[in-house]
Amino acid sequence: MSKKIPHRFYLTEDQMPKQWYNLRADMKEQPDPMLNPGTLQPVTAKDLYPVFCEKLANQEMDATTRYVDIPEEIQEFYKMYRPSPLIRAYHLEKALGTPAKIYYKFEGNNTSGSHKLNSAIAQAYYAKEQGLAGLTTETGAGQWGTALAEACAYYNLPLTVFMVKVSYEQKPFRKAVIHTFDADIIPSPSMTTNAGRSILEKNPTTGGSLGCAISEAVEKAVTTPGYRYVLGSVLNQVLLHQSIIGLETKMAMDILEEYPDIVIGCAGGGSNLGGLIAPYMQDKLLGKASPRIIAVEPASCPSFTRGRYVYDFCDTGRVTPLARMYTLGSSFMPSANHAGGLRYHGMSPILSKLYHDGYMEAIAVEQTKVFEAATFFAKQETILPAPESAHAIKAAMDEALKCKETGESKTILFGLTGTGYFDMTAYNSYLDGSMTDYIPSDEDLQKGFDELPRIPGIQ
Amino acid sequence: MSKKIPHRFYLTEDQMPKQWYNLRADMKEQPDPMLNPGTLQPVTAKDLYPVFCEKLANQEMDATTRYVDIPEEIQEFYKMYRPSPLIRAYHLEKALGTPAKIYYKFEGNNTSGSHKLNSAIAQAYYAKEQGLAGLTTETGAGQWGTALAEACAYYNLPLTVFMVKVSYEQKPFRKAVIHTFDADIIPSPSMTTNAGRSILEKNPTTGGSLGCAISEAVEKAVTTPGYRYVLGSVLNQVLLHQSIIGLETKMAMDILEEYPDIVIGCAGGGSNLGGLIAPYMQDKLLGKASPRIIAVEPASCPSFTRGRYVYDFCDTGRVTPLARMYTLGSSFMPSANHAGGLRYHGMSPILSKLYHDGYMEAIAVEQTKVFEAATFFAKQETILPAPESAHAIKAAMDEALKCKETGESKTILFGLTGTGYFDMTAYNSYLDGSMTDYIPSDEDLQKGFDELPRIPGIQ
Numbered sequence: 001m002s003k004k005i006p007h008r009f010y011l012t013e014d015q016m017p018k019q020w021y022n023l024r025a026d027m028k029e030q031p032d033p034m035l036n037p038g039t040l041q042p043v044t045a046k047d048l049y050p051v052f053c054e055k056l057a058n059q060e061m062d063a064t065t066r067y068v069d070i071p072e073e074i075q076e077f078y079k080m081y082r083p084s085p086l087i088r089a090y091h092l093e094k095a096l097g098t099p100a101k102i103y104y105k106f107e108g109n110n111t112s113g114s115h116k117l118n119s120a121i122a123q124a125y126y127a128k129e130q131g132l133a134g135l136t137t138e139t140g141a142g143q144w145g146t147a148l149a150e151a152c153a154y155y156n157l158p159l160t161v162f163m164v165k166v167s168y169e170q171k172p173f174r175k176a177v178i179h180t181f182d183a184d185i186i187p188s189p190s191m192t193t194n195a196g197r198s199i200l201e202k203n204p205t206t207g208g209s210l211g212c213a214i215s216e217a218v219e220k221a222v223t224t225p226g227y228r229y230v231l232g233s234v235l236n237q238v239l240l241h242q243s244i245i246g247l248e249t250k251m252a253m254d255i256l257e258e259y260p261d262i263v264i265g266c267a268g269g270g271s272n273l274g275g276l277i278a279p280y281m282q283d284k285l286l287g288k289a290s291p292r293i294i295a296v297e298p299a300s301c302p303s304f305t306r307g308r309y310v311y312d313f314c315d316t317g318r319v320t321p322l323a324r325m326y327t328l329g330s331s332f333m334p335s336a337n338h339a340g341g342l343r344y345h346g347m348s349p350i351l352s353k354l355y356h357d358g359y360m361e362a363i364a365v366e367q368t369k370v371f372e373a374a375t376f377f378a379k380q381e382t383i384l385p386a387p388e389s390a391h392a393i394k395a396a397m398d399e400a401l402k403c404k405e406t407g408e409s410k411t412i413l414f415g416l417t418g419t420g421y422f423d424m425t426a427y428n429s430y431l432d433g434s435m436t437d438y439i440p441s442d443e444d445l446q447k448g449f450d451e452l453p454r455i456p457g458i459q
Numbered sequence: 460m461s462k463k464i465p466h467r468f469y470l471t472e473d474q475m476p477k478q479w480y481n482l483r484a485d486m487k488e489q490p491d492p493m494l495n496p497g498t499l500q501p502v503t504a505k506d507l508y509p510v511f512c513e514k515l516a517n518q519e520m521d522a523t524t525r526y527v528d529i530p531e532e533i534q535e536f537y538k539m540y541r542p543s544p545l546i547r548a549y550h551l552e553k554a555l556g557t558p559a560k561i562y563y564k565f566e567g568n569n570t571s572g573s574h575k576l577n578s579a580i581a582q583a584y585y586a587k588e589q590g591l592a593g594l595t596t597e598t599g600a601g602q603w604g605t606a607l608a609e610a611c612a613y614y615n616l617p618l619t620v621f622m623v624k625v626s627y628e629q630k631p632f633r634k635a636v637i638h639t640f641d642a643d644i645i646p647s648p649s650m651t652t653n654a655g656r657s658i659l660e661k662n663p664t665t666g667g668s669l670g671c672a673i674s675e676a677v678e679k680a681v682t683t684p685g686y687r688y689v690l691g692s693v694l695n696q697v698l699l700h701q702s703i704i705g706l707e708t709k710m711a712m713d714i715l716e717e718y719p720d721i722v723i724g725c726a727g728g729g730s731n732l733g734g735l736i737a738p739y740m741q742d743k744l745l746g747k748a749s750p751r752i753i754a755v756e757p758a759s760c761p762s763f764t765r766g767r768y769v770y771d772f773c774d775t776g777r778v779t780p781l782a783r784m785y786t787l788g789s790s791f792m793p794s795a796n797h798a799g800g801l802r803y804h805g806m807s808p809i810l811s812k813l814y815h816d817g818y819m820e821a822i823a824v825e826q827t828k829v830f831e832a833a834t835f836f837a838k839q840e841t842i843l844p845a846p847e848s849a850h851a852i853k854a855a856m857d858e859a860l861k862c863k864e865t866g867e868s869k870t871i872l873f874g875l876t877g878t879g880y881f882d883m884t885a886y887n888s889y890l891d892g893s894m895t896d897y898i899p900s901d902e903d904l905q906k907g908f909d910e911l912p913r914i915p916g917i918q
Contacts, residue, residue, distance in 0.1 A: 006471070006538070007472060007538035008538065010469045012465070013465035013466060013467070014465075076549075077841075079466035079467065080466055080467075080546075080550060080840060080841050081467075081841055087539075090535075091613075111837065111843040111878070112841075113880075117841070150837075150838075153837075154838065154839075154841070172887075173880070173883035173884075176883035176884075176887045177883060177886075180834055180837060180843065180886055180890065181837070181838060375639055378570065378612075379609075379612045379613065379640060381539060382536075382539050382569060382609055382613070383569070383570050384570040384639065421572075421881065422632075422880065424631070425632075425635075427635050427636075427639055428631075431635070
């Protein structure tokens with residue numbers, strides 16, 4: 001007799017995790033170290049201090065501390081919007097006619113609209129603690145910029161957001177939310193930095209990219225006294241903070257006496273995926289269980305499925321350290337018709353290593369299929385998903401339909417990272433039939449690979 | 460030693476109310492009956508059948524059934540987004556430096572963005588059960604239209620939404636969400652109905668009003684075979700469905716061993732307010748407790764505080780029955796500079812009667828003050844409120860600041876009905892300083908009163 005599973009399950013406040021989980025502590029092989037692009041030597045925490053807040057730089061380098069205490073102030077902030085619900089998709093299951101059990105962890109019920117707030121408040125807290133004068137960052141679709149603006153407003157910490165120009169122009173309401181939380185926004189590339197001016201000189205009409213915006217935000221941070229730079233994905237520290245997603249999920253599923261056969265997350269830089277899968281990957285690394293873990297990325301920006309596992313810059317302006325990761329090349333920009341976020345050229349080095357070592361799978365999906373899944377899901381489950389999150393929905397629905405064919409009652413877990421309220425332009429283009437798909441040709445991708453850095457003795 | 464109060468408190472699924480509460484069953488004096496505008500005789504349920512779904516018409520007239528079973532299918536739907544959290548505003552309290560305890564019931568965490576879904580799913584369910592071919596409705600700010608579109612999509616029930624033209628033009632993304640859920644949207648006034656054509660003839664450039672849109676939606680319903688009309692506020696049936704808000708709140712506060720000294724809700728047509736206060740008003744009617752109950756309305760549309768308690772049409776086209784309520788006259792339209800919803804000319808007859816009989820208070824607030832409170836709240840509590848909801852925030856903050864002066868530790872409860880993600884144009888005008896306030900002059904209001912219906916022997 002199995003336990004009665006509610007539609008929405010919330011941990012109590014007392015059950016909320018008090019520590020983050022550092023996946024690296026259980027990895028048999030570590031990701032290759034970041035390299036200083038000048039010396040080609042491994043970067044140390046101290047090397048990062050001019051760019052990152054010190055405690056965050058230390059977290060970035062720490063591969064051994066398995067559990068990291070969440071500072072009490074951050075726990076207090078988390079309690080304003082966490083725990084997030086673990087939802088059993090009864091209505092979606094019924095509509096699909098599948099014997100599979102579908103669960104999703106929903107991170108969209110906060111004003112930032114996504115999981116990004118989990119790391120934003122941590123990064124703002126450490127910056128405040130260090131007495132910094134302000135922060136800089138970049139944002140693409142705008143979820144990270146909104147989350148960090150919320151976190152900085154809470155601490156009265158000045159913030160400058162470099163927003164990818166095409167988003168800046170297409171999403172006036174995202175800008176308005178960020179303004180409500182007092183942050184400055186600069187469309188990127190801009191004339192306010194050397195990196196921006198140089199990119200604009202080569203390509204005056206560019207709509208920008210995350211890689212460009214990172215270059216500008218880093219430059220602004222290192223040239224403004226008391227400022228540091230923060231990033232919402234890709235980095236080890238961000239995956240650490242996002243482990244709260246997976247820890248809550250696992251605790252909730254344990255209470256419900258459930259364990260996923262398949263764990264699915266969308267993947268851009270890897271922050272949500274890395275957070276959601278953390279405790280399940282731990283089980284896998286420790287040989288305790290062997291769930292399938294699937295990363296879902298857009299076919300138009302396929303870093304896992306068609307990228308190379310090499311050292312690359314994290315930004316377009318080539319000012320950051322080199323990281324070994326799955327990458328399409330830091331000069332890669334997704335096609336202008338790509339609406340759905342997840343447009344970063346690289347991928348979390350931790351996830352890249354785990355994928356390379358065979359601990360997880362990856363698939364790429366086309367955007368019209370993603371929006372088809374998103375609208376179907378919305379009508380069954382009443383939640384309008386972010387396009388990014390809908391990549392995971394699409395994959396989860398496909399797995400559930402396979403179960404329908406085979407008659408298997410698998411337990412499928414996916415991450416619903418956010419809501420799509422600021423993505424209605426993209427939904428409109430899907431609904432009116434003007435949305436198209438784009439799959440880069442091998443020649444398109446080769447251009448990005450041709451500009452990968454050459455590193456004597458390494459690549 | 461008082462109980463430890465979590466930041467967010469959720470009932471379990473098993474604790475969710477299985478019945479709605481019908482406030483009229485405990486009222487010592489009933490609201491005056493609706494009148495047929497032709498015969499001036501009290502309307503019967505059967506009179507309403509051509510317009511309303513039968514079970515909803517019956518609920519509209521039922522003043523005696525104290526508790527109404529919530530059909531199981533509606534309970535199942537509720538479980539997708541309910542229970543909503545009862546939140547202790549620890550961070551707001553701290554920022555205000557008040558000894559008051561502030562609680563709010565947050566209804567915004569669903570895709571409709573507000574409490575409106577509570578009644579929308581009920582109305583769609585009864586329509587489906589009756590085998591109707593489709594529904595019509597109107598929407599102003601768009602929350603009701605979105606909620607009903609979600610509910611109708613769930614039941615594959617065709618829906619036509621008449622959207623107040625000024626909102627239709629200012630809120631393209633609201634439209635897009637409604638389209639995602641397959642509903643048709645017509646800007647009102649339109650040329651598709653006699654009511655719309657007649658209004659446009661008199662005033663070709665009008666931006667429309669809820670009153671106009673109601674006229675068109677009713678006409679479309681009664682002239683389309685198998686169609687009925689549904690309304691998202693004002694009506695007794697809507698207050699019945701919305702009682703779920705108050706019932707959940709009271710059960711949660713009972714568990715936390717708390718009881719409010721003051722209950723505050725924003726008031727447009729009264730659906731949220733009537734729902735939130737229902738069980739507390741019951742206590743007051745039965746002499747069990749005497750919390751202060753405060754309705755908060757916009758100074759630009761002050762039906763409680765400056766309206767008349769008389770019979771009036773529910774719509775501008777004068778096709779609906781007459782209801783006795785606080786009204787500014789069905790021809791009243793709020794100033795174009797009014798951004799914050801709550802723009803209906805009348806008020807729930809139930810709430811009107813209770814206010815008239817002294818069971819509750821009402822105040823009117825100006826919109827720049829409302830947005831000031833909204834942005835302050837957002838920075839402390841991380842939730843960007845709907846402008847409508849921010850009326851209640853403003854009043855709650857003022858009461859908390861009074862407690863700071865007097866040193867009293869009152870318990871304040873307010874309803875946070877929704878989120879402001881589709882209201883960023885209004886937020887922008889507040890942030891850039893272009894937002895202005897408008898308080899209608901006595902002469903302005905007199906124009907609406909002059910057009911009130913004359914009813915021999917009554918008014």
